[in-house]
Amino acid sequence: MAEKIYSISKSLPKVRLSHAPAGPNAFKRMIASADQAEPGELVAVYDKNGNPYGVALYNPRSQITLRIFTRDNPDTFDINAFFDQRVSRAVSFRRELLKLPATTDAYRLVYDYADGLPGLTADIYKDQLALEFYSLGMFRLWPNIEAAFKKHFPDAVFHHRAT
16 A cells, blocks of 8 residues: 655645744643644644744644644745655764764664654664654654655664554
8 A cells, every 4th residue: 555645735724822932832821723723733833913933733632732843934834845854854963973873773863852853753773763653743744754764764664653
């Protein structure tokens, strides 16, 4: 069965903040409105004045209602380019700066917020790549995430876990 890679061909549902968060998370009390946004969906985020604030994963069932991906303009956001860039940066950091493959074949490739991918950790164990999702939105985007990793680890066997 072929994997489905998601792309954004329509405008994202809009979420308006009542006040801006200090960090990458917005909690329930910070949300003024959420137009037609469903749990786990990517949303365009706007400040209380209606100005673009960024793109986030939305889950009204979680205390962390928004996990903000980027402060870039939602109108120009490309999900696949986003994952390609974040995964490439994380892999490059571990390979080129830390030089981890020279000393071990098992290490963490992505560590959540530290790598700009809230709700995801990724570990490599030789040729096995484990993706752990602990956000509904990240889990829903696993085909896109896996595609970004396959560019760096084309022969890896992928394992998924959602918590």
